[in-house]
Amino acid sequence: LLSFPLITLTTDFGEASPYVAAMKGAILGINADARLVDLTHKIPPQDVRQAAYYLLNSIPFFPSSCIHVVVVDPGVGTGRSILLADWGRHQLLAPDNGCWTPLCRACGQPERVIRLTESRYWRQAVSPTFHGRDIFAPVAGWLSRGLEPTLLGPETTDWLRLDLPSPRKDADGWHGEVLFIDDFGNLITNIPGEALRQCKDRSVQVSVGDHQLTRRVRAYADAPRGSEVLLISSSDLLEIAVVDGNAAARLGCQVGSPVKMEEL
Amino acid sequence: LLSFPLITLTTDFGEASPYVAAMKGAILGINADARLVDLTHKIPPQDVRQAAYYLLNSIPFFPSSCIHVVVVDPGVGTGRSILLADWGRHQLLAPDNGCWTPLCRACGQPERVIRLTESRYWRQAVSPTFHGRDIFAPVAGWLSRGLEPTLLGPETTDWLRLDLPSPRKDADGWHGEVLFIDDFGNLITNIPGEALRQCKDRSVQVSVGDHQLTRRVRAYADAPRGSEVLLISSSDLLEIAVVDGNAAARLGCQVGSPVKMEEL
Amino acid sequence: LLSFPLITLTTDFGEASPYVAAMKGAILGINADARLVDLTHKIPPQDVRQAAYYLLNSIPFFPSSCIHVVVVDPGVGTGRSILLADWGRHQLLAPDNGCWTPLCRACGQPERVIRLTESRYWRQAVSPTFHGRDIFAPVAGWLSRGLEPTLLGPETTDWLRLDLPSPRKDADGWHGEVLFIDDFGNLITNIPGEALRQCKDRSVQVSVGDHQLTRRVRAYADAPRGSEVLLISSSDLLEIAVVDGNAAARLGCQVGSPVKMEEL
Numbered sequence: 001l002l003s004f005p006l007i008t009l010t011t012d013f014g015e016a017s018p019y020v021a022a023m024k025g026a027i028l029g030i031n032a033d034a035r036l037v038d039l040t041h042k043i044p045p046q047d048v049r050q051a052a053y054y055l056l057n058s059i060p061f062f063p064s065s066c067i068h069v070v071v072v073d074p075g076v077g078t079g080r081s082i083l084l085a086d087w088g089r090h091q092l093l094a095p096d097n098g099c100w101t102p103l104c105r106a107c108g109q110p111e112r113v114i115r116l117t118e119s120r121y122w123r124q125a126v127s128p129t130f131h132g133r134d135i136f137a138p139v140a141g142w143l144s145r146g147l148e149p150t151l152l153g154p155e156t157t158d159w160l161r162l163d164l165p166s167p168r169k170d171a172d173g174w175h176g177e178v179l180f181i182d183d184f185g186n187l188i189t190n191i192p193g194e195a196l197r198q199c200k201d202r203s204v205q206v207s208v209g210d211h212q213l214t215r216r217v218r219a220y221a222d223a224p225r226g227s228e229v230l231l232i233s234s235s236d237l238l239e240i241a242v243v244d245g246n247a248a249a250r251l252g253c254q255v256g257s258p259v260k261m262e263e264l
Numbered sequence: 265l266l267s268f269p270l271i272t273l274t275t276d277f278g279e280a281s282p283y284v285a286a287m288k289g290a291i292l293g294i295n296a297d298a299r300l301v302d303l304t305h306k307i308p309p310q311d312v313r314q315a316a317y318y319l320l321n322s323i324p325f326f327p328s329s330c331i332h333v334v335v336v337d338p339g340v341g342t343g344r345s346i347l348l349a350d351w352g353r354h355q356l357l358a359p360d361n362g363c364w365t366p367l368c369r370a371c372g373q374p375e376r377v378i379r380l381t382e383s384r385y386w387r388q389a390v391s392p393t394f395h396g397r398d399i400f401a402p403v404a405g406w407l408s409r410g411l412e413p414t415l416l417g418p419e420t421t422d423w424l425r426l427d428l429p430s431p432r433k434d435a436d437g438w439h440g441e442v443l444f445i446d447d448f449g450n451l452i453t454n455i456p457g458e459a460l461r462q463c464k465d466r467s468v469q470v471s472v473g474d475h476q477l478t479r480r481v482r483a484y485a486d487a488p489r490g491s492e493v494l495l496i497s498s499s500d501l502l503e504i505a506v507v508d509g510n511a512a513a514r515l516g517c518q519v520g521s522p523v524k525m526e527e528l
Numbered sequence: 529l530l531s532f533p534l535i536t537l538t539t540d541f542g543e544a545s546p547y548v549a550a551m552k553g554a555i556l557g558i559n560a561d562a563r564l565v566d567l568t569h570k571i572p573p574q575d576v577r578q579a580a581y582y583l584l585n586s587i588p589f590f591p592s593s594c595i596h597v598v599v600v601d602p603g604v605g606t607g608r609s610i611l612l613a614d615w616g617r618h619q620l621l622a623p624d625n626g627c628w629t630p631l632c633r634a635c636g637q638p639e640r641v642i643r644l645t646e647s648r649y650w651r652q653a654v655s656p657t658f659h660g661r662d663i664f665a666p667v668a669g670w671l672s673r674g675l676e677p678t679l680l681g682p683e684t685t686d687w688l689r690l691d692l693p694s695p696r697k698d699a700d701g702w703h704g705e706v707l708f709i710d711d712f713g714n715l716i717t718n719i720p721g722e723a724l725r726q727c728k729d730r731s732v733q734v735s736v737g738d739h740q741l742t743r744r745v746r747a748y749a750d751a752p753r754g755s756e757v758l759l760i761s762s763s764d765l766l767e768i769a770v771v772d773g774n775a776a777a778r779l780g781c782q783v784g785s786p787v788k789m790e791e792l
Contacts, residue, residue: 002560004268004532008549014447018322019498021272021303025325028301032266032327036301037556037564039549045448046508058546061553061661063560074508077483128483130498133325183542184573219605219656234547234658244574244602268532278711282585283762285536285567289589292565296530296591300565309712310772338772341747392747394762397589 002065004035005144010054011071011132012043019130023071023137026123030141039068046074050255051099052162053180055092057235060106064089069132069140072099077128082135083159085110086149093136093143098162117153165256167191173262178208178253179237185246188239189259193232196261203264206230208240211251214264220244266329268299269408274318275335275396276307283394287335287401290387294405303332310338314519315363316426317444319356321499324370328353333396333404336363341392346399347423349374350413357400357407362426381417429520431455437526442472442517443501449510452503453523457496460525467528470494472504475515478528484508530593532563533672538582539599539660540571547658551599551665554651558669567596574602578783579627580690581708585763588634592617597660597668600627605656610663611687613638614677621664621671626690645681693784695719701790706736706783707765713774716767717787721760724789731792734758736768739779742792748772 007027013019020041027034039058043051051072059068073080073095081096087110094100096115104110116135119126121142123134139152167176167190176191187208196204196216206213217229225244228251233239238261241247248254271291277283284305291298303322307315315336323332337344337359345360351374358364360379368374380399383390385406387398403416431440431454440455451472460468460480470477481493489508492515497503502525505511512518535555541547548569555562567586571579579600587596601608601623609624615638622628624643632638644663647654649670651662667680695704695718704719715736724732724744734741745757753772756779761767766789770778 004561006556006560008552010549012448015304015306016308017444017446017448018304018318019446021274021318021322022325022498024272024301024303025322025327028270028330029325029327032270032329033268035299035563037552038302038566039552040543040546042543044544045510054546054549058549058553061550061557063553063557065560066556075483075485078485127496127498129495129503133498180545182545182547184540184545219603221603221606231657232655234550234655234661239657246573276712279568279570280572281708281710281712282568282582283710285538285582285586286589286762288536288565288567289586289591292534292594293589293591296534296593297532299563302566309774339747339749342749391760391762393759393767397762 004033005031006037006066007034007140007144008037008039008062008066008068009041010039010043010051010069011041012045012047012051013041013071013132015041019132022133026133026137027141030138031144034141034144043072046072048072048074048097048099048162049164050180052102052164055100056102056106059092059103062090066090067140067143068092069136070094070099071132071136073097073131076131082116082131084114084116084149084152086112086114091143091149093140096159098160101161102164112155113157113159114149115153115156118151121147121152165190173260176238176259178255178257178259181248181253181255185248186239186241187247187251187253188233188235188237191238191259191261193236193238196230196232196238199263204230205262205264206238206240207260208257209251209253213240268297269295270301270330271298271404271408272301272303272326272330272332274303274307274315274332275305276309276311276315277305277335277396279305283396286397290397290401291405294402295408298405298408307336310336312336312338312361312363312426313428314444316366316428319364320366320370323356323367326354330354331404331407332356333400334358334363335396335400337361337395340395346380346395348378348380348413348416350376350378355407355413357404360423362424365425366428376419377421377423378413379417379420382415385411385416429454437524440523442519442521442523445512445517445519449512450503450505451511451515451517452497452499452501455502455523455525457500457502460494460496460502463527468494469526469528470502470504471524472521473516477504532561533559534565534594535562535668535672536565536567536590536594536596537569538567538571538579538597539569540573540575540579541569541599541660543569547660550661554661554665555669558666559672562669562672571600574600576600576602576625576627576690577692578708580630580692583628584630584634587620587631590618594618595668595671596620597664598622598627599660599664601625601659604659610644610659612642612644612677612680614640614642619671619677621668624687626688629689630692640683641685641687642677643681643684646679649675649680693718701788704766704787706781706785706787709776709781709783713776714767714769715775715779715781716761716763716765719766719787719789721764721766724758724760724766727791732758733790733792734766734768735788736785737780741768
């Protein structure tokens, strides 16, 4: 147990409303020694799949002993459960909507998953629209004080799995889609980086929207400003970028836009 | 006194400019042990009323021993005072513009209010446009080191009160307005949640802009995606939402838009 | 050495992508005791000059013993170096693109500058597009644990210098430009505050775009709401503002717009 335990926060609350602040207060109200680490509050509203991508590409870099709190929760106040996924080395609280399950590709399966039922560890009056403040935050506070997870509710083996969309490979090449668009406008696709590496120095064409790209680079600045380039992302996926520019805007793409990669 | 004291920050500075960073540096320059907690820097520029709503819905969840620094300060550099509101258990620094007074509904009146006058606890050269960095930050730093508040200036009983707009009830029903719009586009009105609860299972109609809503739910996902719904907010006020959508955009509402609630 | 060392983060990564979170994880993975302080993640993409302005106006307010991590890095993955500028009292990691050199005006020259070459302190597999996560973050983690800087690579005296644009003074007056626009829309120019002070109570006219301004104030609220005013910024530069309004929008200005100041 860290003397000043780390609790990370990932939500779709945005930054204008007092929701994030109320959660921080509620955590510190249980454990004033907690060190809070904002991951993001800019997950697109209710977008469980974008949350899944986000978690997969950030949580694995954190050390042991962190408690990760994830509130992207369109089902708040309904019968959906709140889960504690416990890897022993680290713990994650999330609604049972699958947002955390792709993460298991990187972190392995948790040692156990607990369904939160013990309301004694919650705020007294639970708002049906704000479990972040009234359940997630106080439970994270108690966990950071070393509370035994089994006190929070029963173990479960039944939870929603979410899969990020998989690419398809056929004789023509790879058929995937845009998985994520970062703040630079770079397009991260779901086509594996390995697919590009295997092409070695043979010519490759990637089609997205009505654009075709063929220029492969290792790093952005390997091509002149404004070039449309293909590269392998830091998450080891095919990435489409415009050097010092915004590929999403230039190519008119969105999350979900089809991407095809073929050898020429 | 916490060994690593908590100081929260609430401003309208936004995130592109170096103002927040300069404040953080100035606090840590006085007390490098402080733990800084960002509440928000996205209060709309100079919007004292939105700051008041924000504080009322976040500060009460924080524990004792926190120092809250609030810099939404259109009067910076003029004769307006800077106040330290001291509840004993926690302290708040804010310009004397009323932004903190609605908070007293939740926290009670402070034990004392001090007007900052002792410039020895300020930065040497005080910029007339950046008291956040030059007065608020160093004073917060000194308070977090345990400085006796009375050293900062004289006690005062004279400060600006700000009231959030109150709803009116007449034979027709409740007449209120939109108090706050969160990042999801949910409309938080100033009509009390209790007004809706008292209608029990009788039909209710809420009018906002040229829209009428009648569907009452407990939680967002209790109605299909895209439904316009009425519910009780996590702050116990009448809330108008579009399930998985943006009510402000759909209904064309702004803060201050009139809202009427009547039984049918 | 602080027992919970301070590491600040300044990037152009924005807040939607998992890049900032991955860096935080990677730092804490090396030193779980680090206290992370977000400066901003909203530097305009690849804008080294805006980063320079930002650093110059924030870093000098921080105390000794801080480690500042700056990742605005259009050249990531190319031959550009990563530098550790070591002032003894504080340290800064940045790409060798000059973003940190204007800061020396305020902080003096660093005692030494080290070029990072020792990959044993990096993540095992370094992505050519994400040195923030794979080099900057782990190196900051090691430094915060007290690693001797000379172990990170050779000292160097050869690095890129960047100058913020300088104003010109001639018989007509001062010719400068807009250096920075803050979130309020205030225009910070590169004309020194001293130039305005030296005019004392003589009339001054500032031209920007096709607008002329003559009203001088000390603080924003010294003129009525909506007034176009001249004042001395908190960074001691000529500032152009609209009281409780957005000068950049009103005057149609951008970073780089020419500004002329003359006595009448």
